[in-house]
Amino acid sequence: MLLKWQVQRLLHQTRHSLAAPSRNPRAAVVLGRLLGIAFIITFLTGLYSHFIQEPLPWMVFLTRPIWLYQVSQGIHITAGILCFPLIFAKLYTIFPELFQTPPVRSFPHFLERASITVFVASSLVQITIGLLNTYQWYALFPFPFRQTHYALSFVIIGSLAIHIALKLPVIAQYWRKRDALTADGHLVEHATEPEPQRQDELQRLTGKVQNAGITGRIFEWIDRSPTLPPQTSRRGFFATVAVASAALVTLTAGQSFRVFDATNLFGARKNDTGPQGLPVNRTAKRAKVLESATAPDWQLTVSNGASTKSFSYEELRAMPQHEVVLPIACVEGWSQYATWKGPRLKELIATVDGDPSSTVRITSLEQGSSYAQTTMGPEFVRDDLTLVALDLEGEPLDIDHGYPARMIAPARPGVLQTKWLSTLEVLS
Amino acid sequence: MSITTAPEPVLARPMTTTRRWQTGLILFGIAMLVVGAIVLLNDVAPKNYIGIAIWFLGALVIHDGIAAFAIFGVSILMRRASRKIPFVVIAILQGALAIAAIFFVIVVPAMLKKDIGSANTSILPLDYGLNLVLFYAGLAVVTAAAIAGYLVVAARNRSRA
Numbered sequence: 001m002l003l004k005w006q007v008q009r010l011l012h013q014t015r016h017s018l019a020a021p022s023r024n025p026r027a028a029v030v031l032g033r034l035l036g037i038a039f040i041i042t043f044l045t046g047l048y049s050h051f052i053q054e055p056l057p058w059m060v061f062l063t064r065p066i067w068l069y070q071v072s073q074g075i076h077i078t079a080g081i082l083c084f085p086l087i088f089a090k091l092y093t094i095f096p097e098l099f100q101t102p103p104v105r106s107f108p109h110f111l112e113r114a115s116i117t118v119f120v121a122s123s124l125v126q127i128t129i130g131l132l133n134t135y136q137w138y139a140l141f142p143f144p145f146r147q148t149h150y151a152l153s154f155v156i157i158g159s160l161a162i163h164i165a166l167k168l169p170v171i172a173q174y175w176r177k178r179d180a181l182t183a184d185g186h187l188v189e190h191a192t193e194p195e196p197q198r199q200d201e202l203q204r205l206t207g208k209v210q211n212a213g214i215t216g217r218i219f220e221w222i223d224r225s226p227t228l229p230p231q232t233s234r235r236g237f238f239a240t241v242a243v244a245s246a247a248l249v250t251l252t253a254g255q256s257f258r259v260f261d262a263t264n265l266f267g268a269r270k271n272d273t274g275p276q277g278l279p280v281n282r283t284a285k286r287a288k289v290l291e292s293a294t295a296p297d298w299q300l301t302v303s304n305g306a307s308t309k310s311f312s313y314e315e316l317r318a319m320p321q322h323e324v325v326l327p328i329a330c331v332e333g334w335s336q337y338a339t340w341k342g343p344r345l346k347e348l349i350a351t352v353d354g355d356p357s358s359t360v361r362i363t364s365l366e367q368g369s370s371y372a373q374t375t376m377g378p379e380f381v382r383d384d385l386t387l388v389a390l391d392l393e394g395e396p397l398d399i400d401h402g403y404p405a406r407m408i409a410p411a412r413p414g415v416l417q418t419k420w421l422s423t424l425e426v427l428s
Numbered sequence: 429m430s431i432t433t434a435p436e437p438v439l440a441r442p443m444t445t446t447r448r449w450q451t452g453l454i455l456f457g458i459a460m461l462v463v464g465a466i467v468l469l470n471d472v473a474p475k476n477y478i479g480i481a482i483w484f485l486g487a488l489v490i491h492d493g494i495a496a497f498a499i500f501g502v503s504i505l506m507r508r509a510s511r512k513i514p515f516v517v518i519a520i521l522q523g524a525l526a527i528a529a530i531f532f533v534i535v536v537p538a539m540l541k542k543d544i545g546s547a548n549t550s551i552l553p554l555d556y557g558l559n560l561v562l563f564y565a566g567l568a569v570v571t572a573a574a575i576a577g578y579l580v581v582a583a584r585n586r587s588r589a
Contacts, residue, residue, distance in 0.1 A: 017500075018500060020503070081534065084530060084533065084534060085530050088530065091491065091492075091496070092496070092499070095492075095496050095500075098492060115457075117488070120487075120488065120491075121484040121485075121487050121488050122484070124487035124488075124491060125480075125483045125484055125487050128487070129483075131534065131537070132537060132541075135537060135538050135541045135551075135552060136541070136546060136547060136551055136552075137537065137541045137544075141479070142476065142478075142479025142480075142482065142483075143472060143476035143479045143480050143483075144471075144472060144476065147467070147468075147471035147472045148468075148472055148476070148480060150467055150471070151464050151465075151467040151468040151471065151472060152464065153464075154460045154461070154463045154464030154467060155460070155461060155464035155465075157457075157460045158456075158457040158458065158459070158460030158461035158462075158463075158464060159457065159461065160457070161453045161454070161456045161457030161460060162453065162454055162457035162458070162461075163457075164453055165449070165450040165451075165452075165453035165454045165457065166450070166454075168446055168449060168450050168453075169446065172446065222504055225504055225507040225508045226507055226508070226510050226511055227507065228507065228510060228515050228518060228519065229515055232515050232516055232519050233515075233519060235519075236516075236519030236520070236522060236523055237523075239523060240522070240523035240526050240527060243523065243527060244526065244527045244530050244531075247527065247531075248530070248531075248534065251563070252534075264554070265554065265559040265562070265563060266531075266534065266535050266538065266554070266556065266559060266560075266563075267554070268538060268551065268552055269550065269551070269553065270550075270553045270554055273549070273550045273553045274548070274549070274550030274553075275550075278550075279550035279551075279553075280548050280550050281547075281548075281551075282547075283547065283548045286547060286548075400548070
């Protein structure tokens with residue numbers, strides 16, 4: 001029984017020591033709003049990226065603006081990185097709540113604490129694995145990244161909704177500055193929990209005062225530390241979050257947005273690096289296509305039911321060539337514009353009487369990849385900008401960029417811009 | 429120092445707008461959790477669940493058990509230092525340390541992974557270690573300038589008074 005009161009006193013003293021001016025409900029609400037917006041943005045852009053890769057049968061996607069996927073996924077990754085300072089700051093404001101006494105007051109209180117535990121753990125894991133995925137550090141994950149990241153996104157949004165619901169009265173009280181702070185900058189205190197009595201239960205039972213023992217003396221020492229003025233402390237806290245967030249965007253977003261390229265110190269990718277000045281994800285060596293892609297008898301086979309036609313590299317070059325400027329935009333968030341040249345996809349499938357508004361199955365020479373075979377919907381197939389590209393920046397494709405021929409289409413993720421083409425099949 | 433605590437979470441009284449929002453959000457939240465569970469069961473093999481659980485536990489232990497207390501320790505030292513150093517200088521120093529820590533968390537994994545090796549040279553192409561040192565040097569300069577600026581203004585205000 002004494003242990004219970006010892007733990008309770010320890011929790012109370014810890015919570016009391018952790019109190020700080022910026023650890024208050026108003027700060028939690030302000031940061032919660034920003035974090036909530038960042039989570040919703042990453043969730044929606046993440047869903048877009050998921051479904052454009054694995055569309056449901058009825059789904060149709062926009063092919064304009066050509067930068068739609070580039071911007072959507074760039075925002076996904078940048079907002080994900082921005083979540084780091086926001087979530088650290090949010091957790092800082094509520095950290096003393098971890099030491100509530102008693103830890104569980106009722107069943108609803110247990111459910112609330114359990115939902116917050118799931119919310120915090122899944123959020124921390126989600127942003128960490130997302131960041132590590134852009135570094136391609138898969139060896140750290142004892143689980144498949146893409147599927148886990150997708151499942152956790154629903155867990156986060158679900159536990160966020162429950163968290164908002166349970167905290168709604170507090171959120172409403174501290175939503176507006178004029179309701180949350182007094183004219184002289186002090187926090188308006190609404191209903192608060194009563195402080196446990198100074199004469200706590202342990203003291204009543206044993207006579208042991210609060211500042212007794214090593215822990216008691218440590219807490220007393222902490223209590224004697226001067227406190228910073230609330231307003232200076234709060235302003236410093238929010239200024240820190242703002243500067244950290246702005247610096248992170250400025251120094252990492254260059255991988256997704258050219259405007260930040262000059263200040264890209266920490267992005268996982270850098271524009272103008274890689275073969276032909278363009279980054280690469282999967283190399284020819286890793287895709288095991290070094291021999292098959294350079295074989296002299298390579299042909300691109302185009303089929304529509306029983307009708308089949310094979311094109312040599314020279315025959316593809318003899319077709320009308322079109323030049324387009326399109327971004328290659330990776331699911332990992334990096335992107336870069338490039339000039340591509342080659343025959344239009346719809347003109348190629350027309351040689352086997354394929355309708356421009358067909359779905360086309362695209363097969364690569366690459367080995368051991370779940371993206372070796374992909375399907376392209378009619379909205380992309382009939383688009384004038386969708387090419388079977390042979391040239392990049394006025395030169396034949398580098399083998400790491402898909403030589404002899406690759407797909408390039410507007411507003412489509414890089415992983416679906418199939419390299420080292422082998423066959424194109426008109427499906428419908 | 430007083431503790432400002434949020435009221436105990438309770439559902440608002442029936443028939444209020446708040447209660448309706450709460451109910452709707454909770455139902456939506458449960459639906460999303462169910463979707464997440466279904467996706468997990470369908471797309472992730474059961475042998476991986478223990479790995480996910482270890483990551484969840486690890487995240488909580490590293491954040492709540494280690495990082496948050498380390499930050500608390502630093503803030504106590506700062507509070508004690510405020511006996512001799514002006515409050516604003518302490519606040520600026522704390523902010524700079526927090527920013528340095530956040531960049532450490534983001535950049536050091538990139539540095540380590542680059543050392544281990546990447547699938548090709550266009551992945552992690554930058555010199556992250558050097559850039560982090562440069563960033564910290566810049567942060568130190570800006571911090572020093574902010575402190576100097578504050579001290580000059582404070583001294584001017586004192587002399588006017």
